[in-house]
């Protein structure tokens with residue numbers, strides 16, 4: 001039994017590590033109003049560079065730290081120069097999507113270079129512990145505290161006394177005014193990205209040493225924790241980020257002490273959601289102040305959608321419907337079944353992210369809710385599979401909307417953070433709520449798809465079933481878009497202030513969009529559960545959320561036909577070119593980046 | 608109190624502070640049915656903030672707003688829209704990706720039958736059902752509103768009608784302002800708040816807009832107007848209110864206000880400013 005003092009020390013040390021990530025996020029948010037979703041990837045890169053330095057080059061510790069800081073800073077500068085600077089004049093959604101894409105590309109590159117298996121990262125410090133009061137403290141704790149304090153001091157001196165530091169502060173107070181006074185915004189951005197990356201990289205290395213283990217899953221966790229700490233402290237507020245980090249470290253550490261390790265992340269994300277809802281400007285700012293997000297300005301790129309004539313769509317649908325009558329291989333059908341399932345998810349996301357402008361990064365959680373509901377209904381209550389899947393859709397519409405509703409008050413990047421966190425919460429609840437979800441063991445022996453008592457086993461019948469369901473969902477969504485609701489959703493996306501002034505309640509219409517979209521996603525998850533016959537808390541993960549987002553951007557935000565076209569393209573093309581599975585995610589990330597840069601309206605245009 | 612009963616809108620001691628700055632400072636104002644009152648004042652006087660307080664986009668730190676005798680202080684903008692308060696925005700807030708038709712139809716949103724049931728959960732689900740099933744009554748209502756939108760757009764001559772299916776982002780600045788006003792009219796407002804409707808317009812366009820506002824006034828609409836172009840203010844207003852640094856510094860007919868030394872000082876002190884340079888910067 002460790003003492004409370006130990007938990008406190010642990011909390012502060014971990015908080016210190018979070019602070020290194022969160023301060024970088026706060027600096028970047030301060031000057032460019034951007035939440036850098038790639039921050040965790042830089043942290044991951046830092047950890048692996050540290051591993052190369054320690055294990056392969058045998059550098060001494062001080063040199064390791066410098067190598068990691070410099071290398072990570074270079075990565076940060078590259079991201080700023082080639083990933084974000086070209087987007088300076090684009091719509092607000094563009095840099096958000098770009099950092100998501102960059103994060104994916106970096107994570108995959110690390111995974112391809114070093115393999116996904118965890119590695120040990122020795123700390124090069126003697127393994128002793130000193131007695132302090134009722135607890136103990138080791139040299140690594142002191143190192144982390146030392147690095148944290150030194151960085152804070154250096155940052156303070158930089159911001160306070162250097163010319164560039166003054167420019168950073170000026171730009172974060174009022175970017176336009178600073179520009180008029182001759183502040184070079186590019187230099188400021190370089191500075192904050194370089195600093196943020198150096199701090200993030202060192203932080204990743206320290207964490208690796210602290211747990212003596214590094215793996216590629218660290219990236220997303222770090223981004224999430226950093227964002228939680230930053231938002232708790234008040235977005236863009238550097239000292240706030242430090243306090244938020246220490247608070248988060250302590251909350252987690254005490255939470256673990258009381259409830260056990262598997263609850264660690266749950267506390268972090270619950271803290272985030274509570275803060276976002278109750279104090280969206282952070283603990284230290286007045287909640288009455290308008291959020292630091294511009295009130296006007298377009299969130300998505302204006303474009304004229306490509307109108308495909310109805311007969312052409314009907315011909316295409318008929319073509320796909322009769323496809324299994326021709327001698328096509330099992331492999332082709334299997335690929336298209338995957339495309340139809342992804343298409344349903346993309347229909348859902350294109351409504352939520354495209355039509356009403358809530359860029360959800362937690363959409364895979366909706367699949368999970370649909371899948372678990374349908375699996376449990378058919379297994380535990382012997383509900384016929386067809387009905388169970390509809391039950392999954394309805395449960396997902398209701399529960400998904402309820403869970404996501406705290407994010408309805410938020411805008412822009414905050415929605416993405418909140419949905420990401422809510423997605424993680426769902427996955428953690430599935431993992432921990434063993435009496436219902438069977439916890440880490442997952443659910444096996446899920447009955448196969450069946451309709452009116454006949455099992456759908458042959459690939460042809462599964463193909464027809466999933467295609468038909470997707471077409472029905474697409475037709476319904478098309479009908480929705482031409483109704484007054486379609487117009488209302490799009491109005492809220494384009495300008496929620498003006499929409500409210502004309503009587504559109506954001507809660508009401510965001511709920512309706514999530515109810516409709518949640519149903520489609522839940523159906524997709526339900527069908528998947530019966531196809532896979534086994535699911536667990538990792539079956540539906542963030543990668544799928546990002547894949548769905550890429551599909552949606554590829555097809556054109558809000559575009560129903562585009563969502564299906566995007567799904568077929570992203571599932572089909574890698575098969576056509578026989579790209580190895582481990583490169584696919586990398587390619588999805590690159591596709592997302594290229595789209596954001598060169599064709600933000602997607603193939604068929606924003607609706 | 609008697610005064611309040613007769614008036615359409617009455618503000619008492621309305622105050623809004625931003626940190627150390629009091630943007631709106633203890634404003635009293637009464638607006639009778641059918642009256643057109645203009646609010647003028649130098650840049651930063653607090654005019655737009657006052658509009659935000661009346662329309663629920665911002666909440667006052669002190670004071671009350673009564674609309675037709677009912678206390679509406681701090682109600683949400685969507686509630687106030689349903690009560691019949693419509694406004695336009697100084698910097699123009701059309702829905703860029705929506706067509707002109709759809710923009711104006713949003714103005715009629717509060718009048719749709721499908722949105723009427725305010726029952727939680729069931730109301731929205733009914734609305735979803737009606738949108739998907741679209742029974743004859745819903746279709747007919749939509750058709751009727753579309754016709755009505757065309758009539759509203761015809762008020763702007765040939766400016767908007769030929770562009771009815773174009774997305775709003777493709778319109779000229781002046782046309783976007785017109786779309787905003789059309790959207791406000793589609794609400795069938797009982798009180799209309801116009802925030803610098805002629806900002807960024809040339810003299811011909813300004814004259815057109817002035818004629819339109821005069822027409823609306825003649826039809827009996829109650830209007831609160833923020834405007835920098837004093838000539839237009841003098842022509843249209845039943846009464847003029849002058850604000851400076853959040854306070855009401857003068858009130859009366861155009862002539863009275865124009866010769867008020869306090870007003871002259873406020874304008875000279877800050878430099879007499881039309882807002883057009885500021886518009887183009889924004």
Ligand SMILES: Nc1ncnc2c1ncn2[C@@H]1O[C@H](COP(=O)(O)OP(=O)(O)OP(=O)(O)O)[C@@H](O)[C@H]1O
Pocket residue numbers: 290625628630648649650651652653654655656657697882885
């Ligand atoms: N959300 C806000 N936060 C902080 N200060 C604000 C906010 N909104 C307005 N202000 C300040 O309140 C004061 C009044 O602003 P307001 O926009 O109401 O002026 P105005 O009379 O409409 O000016 P203009 O003629 O330029 O439109 C200004 O000093 C402005 O900077």
Ligand SMILES: [Mg+2]
Pocket residue numbers: 654655656697
């Ligand atoms: Mg104004």
